[in-house]
Amino acid sequence: MAKAPILTPQAEDFPRWYQDVLAKAELADNGPVRGTMVIRPYGYGLWERMQSEMDARIKACGAENVYMPLFIPESYLRREAEHVEGFSPELAVVTHAGGKKLDEPVVVRPTSETVFGEFMAKWIQSYRDLPLLLNQWANVVRWELRPRMFLRTTEFLWQEGHTAHATRDDGAAYATRILLEAYQDFMVNVLAMPVLVGVKTRRERFAGAINTMACEAxxxxxxxxxxxxxxxxxxxxxxxxDIDFLDAGGQRQxxxxxxxxxxxxxxxxxxMCHGDDAGMRVPPRLAHVQVVVLLVRDEDGSGEAAQALVDRLVAAGVxxxxxxxxxxxxxxxxxxxxLKGVPVRIEVGPRDLKEGKVTLVRRDEDGKVAVGLDAVPAAVAAALLGVQDGLLAAATARRDNRTVSVGTIDEAAEAAQSGFARIRWSVLGEQGEEVLAAKAITVRCLQNPDGTIPAEIDDEVVAVVARAY
RNA sequence: CGGGGAGUAGCGCAGCCAGGUAGCGCACCUGCUUUGGGAGCAGGUGGUCGGGAGUUCGAAUCUCCCCUCCCCGACCA
Incomplete structure (x- = not known):
C-alpha cells in the first residue's frame, strides 16, 4: 500500500512544502506574537554555523565586532530623510515604559545606521582613525505586514556591518570586498548556493544609500x-x-x-535552494551534524561498534x-x-558487522554502499566532499536551465514566471521596470554580461529580472 | 487598510443546519510482539469547545457584542 508523502510535494505546492519542512525537520515554530518565530535547536545549530563562518570572513576583511543598544531615540531616525521615510512604516515604537509615558518615544532598531553614525562621529577625529570597520550580531525588528518564517519575520537575527572611510573610492571598494569575499564566498563555498552579484536599481536601493549591491539566489x-x-x-x-575628520592637510572632511x-x-x-521532496539537504561545510551513525539494532556488540565509529569520526574532525x-x-x-538533511548517514547493524562492514548513504544520491570498517573515515571524507560539490552543481544547473536571455519586456515577463530573465538595461529602463513591477516582477540586480559587478551603468549592463520572495 | 475564510486535545479535523453535557486521525504514556525504509495489537493520558452576555430545564450547537488568527492584494534583510 502506498504511503502518503511525508511532505507536500514541491511540485504540488511549494510554499506548503516549505512550511512542512520547517515543522517536520524541527527547525522553527511560529512565536506567540504575529510574525515572530521560535528557532528550535536544529535550526539554531545551522544559524550558529552560519554565524561562525560569516564572522571569520568578516574579521578577515578587517572588521571588529561591537554591540549597540536595542533602543534608539526616535529623533535619530529622523535625521536622515530617506532613511526615516523608508523605515517609519515598519517601526515598533515604545511610548510607555517604567509605568509612564516617555518624553521621547524610543524605537526598537530596524537597523542601526543611526546609532553607529552617532558613535562613529565621536570616535573619528583624524584621518588616522580611518577606515573604521565595525560589525555587530544582533536582532532587529521590522513590523512586516506579511511575515514568512525565516524569509520575512518581524524580529530577525543578523549581522550588520558599518564602516567609515576617508574617500568614496575606499568606501566603495570595501563594500564590494565584503560582498565578494565575505558574502559571495560564504554562500557559494559553504552554502553551495551559486548567487548572482550585482547592483540594485534606484527603485530597489536601500533607504539612504547611493548604491546598493546584493547577492541573489x-x-x-x-x-x-x-x-x-x-x-x-x-x-x-x-x-x-557629523561623521567628519581632519585630513593630512588639516582640512575638515x-x-x-x-x-x-x-x-x-x-x-x-x-x-528552498537545496530541499527536495524528502526534506532539507544541508551542505556538509555548513552542517552542524555532518554524519549520523544510525544504530540499526543493538545486538552482538553493534551498539559498542557504532559508538566507537562515532568517536573515530569525531577524532578525525567530523x-x-x-x-x-x-x-x-x-x-x-x-x-x-x-528530513533534517544530514549529508551522510552510516547504518551500523549486526548483519553488516558480521562481515566487518557498515552501510553509507549520501543524502544527495539514491543508493547505498557497503564500506569496510577501516575504510569509513576516508569514505566519509570523500562523501562529504561529494555532497558539497553535488549540491552546488545541482543548484547551478537549475539556475542556468531556468535563466533565459530575452530581448523584449514581454518576453522578460513571460520568462520570469518560471525563473530568471536577462534583459539589457538599456532595453528595460526604469519605465520597463515599473511595467514589470505591476506584474510582481522586479529587477534583482544589474550585472556586466560576464556576471561581474558593473562599475558604471552603461549600455552593456544586463538586468536580471524575476519574481522574488 | 480593501476582499475571502476560520477559531473544538500538542497538530490536523468532524460534530453545529434539526440544543441533551464532546469525538476521529496523528502525536504522547504503558505492555507485549517488532526493528536493514514512515511498525502492529491492546490498554490509557489529555479539552472551562476563542471571550462575554442572552434565550432555554439544558448551549460546542440558537441570538447579540467583542477578540484573535489565516489566505489574497500595496512594502521588505
Missing part, C-alpha cells in the same frame, strides 16, 4: 531571494551625524560610510552524531534524518 521554484546586501551610503549619514547585512533569511534560502534510539523503528529514524 534562485530557489527551487525559480523565484529569487536576496541573500545579502552591501550599501555605499555616500556622505548621507556622515552629514546627518566628511566621511564616506557603508553598511552591509546578512540575516536568518539565509536559512530560509538554504531550505561533526558526527550517534542515533542509538533503537526503540524507534529503523525506517522512522532514517526518514527523520533525511
Amino acid at each position: 534562485m530557489m527551487g521554484d525559480g523565484k529569487a531571494l536576496q541573500m545579502g546586501t552591501s550599501h555605499e551610503l555616500g556622505q548621507n549619514f556622515a552629514k546627518a551625524f 566628511l566621511c564616506w560610510t557603508t553598511s552591509w547585512g546578512t540575516s536568518t533569511r539565509m536559512l530560509g534560502g538554504l531550505i 561533526r558526527a552524531r550517534l542515533d542509538a534510539h533503537t526503540s524507534a523503528s529503523f525506517g522512522r529514524r532514517a526518514t527523520d534524518w533525511e
Whole structure:
C-alpha cells in the first residue's frame, strides 16, 4: 500500500512544502506574537554555523565586532530623510515604559545606521582613525505586514556591518570586498548556493544609500531571494551625524560610510535552494551534524561498534552524531534524518558487522554502499566532499536551465514566471521596470554580461529580472 | 487598510443546519510482539469547545457584542 508523502510535494505546492519542512525537520515554530518565530535547536545549530563562518570572513576583511543598544531615540531616525521615510512604516515604537509615558518615544532598531553614525562621529577625529570597520550580531525588528518564517519575520537575527572611510573610492571598494569575499564566498563555498552579484536599481536601493549591491539566489521554484546586501551610503549619514575628520592637510572632511547585512533569511534560502521532496539537504561545510551513525539494532556488540565509529569520526574532525534510539523503528529514524538533511548517514547493524562492514548513504544520491570498517573515515571524507560539490552543481544547473536571455519586456515577463530573465538595461529602463513591477516582477540586480559587478551603468549592463520572495 | 475564510486535545479535523453535557486521525504514556525504509495489537493520558452576555430545564450547537488568527492584494534583510 502506498504511503502518503511525508511532505507536500514541491511540485504540488511549494510554499506548503516549505512550511512542512520547517515543522517536520524541527527547525522553527511560529512565536506567540504575529510574525515572530521560535528557532528550535536544529535550526539554531545551522544559524550558529552560519554565524561562525560569516564572522571569520568578516574579521578577515578587517572588521571588529561591537554591540549597540536595542533602543534608539526616535529623533535619530529622523535625521536622515530617506532613511526615516523608508523605515517609519515598519517601526515598533515604545511610548510607555517604567509605568509612564516617555518624553521621547524610543524605537526598537530596524537597523542601526543611526546609532553607529552617532558613535562613529565621536570616535573619528583624524584621518588616522580611518577606515573604521565595525560589525555587530544582533536582532532587529521590522513590523512586516506579511511575515514568512525565516524569509520575512518581524524580529530577525543578523549581522550588520558599518564602516567609515576617508574617500568614496575606499568606501566603495570595501563594500564590494565584503560582498565578494565575505558574502559571495560564504554562500557559494559553504552554502553551495551559486548567487548572482550585482547592483540594485534606484527603485530597489536601500533607504539612504547611493548604491546598493546584493547577492541573489534562485530557489527551487525559480523565484529569487536576496541573500545579502552591501550599501555605499555616500556622505548621507556622515552629514546627518557629523561623521567628519581632519585630513593630512588639516582640512575638515566628511566621511564616506557603508553598511552591509546578512540575516536568518539565509536559512530560509538554504531550505528552498537545496530541499527536495524528502526534506532539507544541508551542505556538509555548513552542517552542524555532518554524519549520523544510525544504530540499526543493538545486538552482538553493534551498539559498542557504532559508538566507537562515532568517536573515530569525531577524532578525525567530523561533526558526527550517534542515533542509538533503537526503540524507534529503523525506517522512522532514517526518514527523520533525511528530513533534517544530514549529508551522510552510516547504518551500523549486526548483519553488516558480521562481515566487518557498515552501510553509507549520501543524502544527495539514491543508493547505498557497503564500506569496510577501516575504510569509513576516508569514505566519509570523500562523501562529504561529494555532497558539497553535488549540491552546488545541482543548484547551478537549475539556475542556468531556468535563466533565459530575452530581448523584449514581454518576453522578460513571460520568462520570469518560471525563473530568471536577462534583459539589457538599456532595453528595460526604469519605465520597463515599473511595467514589470505591476506584474510582481522586479529587477534583482544589474550585472556586466560576464556576471561581474558593473562599475558604471552603461549600455552593456544586463538586468536580471524575476519574481522574488 | 480593501476582499475571502476560520477559531473544538500538542497538530490536523468532524460534530453545529434539526440544543441533551464532546469525538476521529496523528502525536504522547504503558505492555507485549517488532526493528536493514514512515511498525502492529491492546490498554490509557489529555479539552472551562476563542471571550462575554442572552434565550432555554439544558448551549460546542440558537441570538447579540467583542477578540484573535489565516489566505489574497500595496512594502521588505
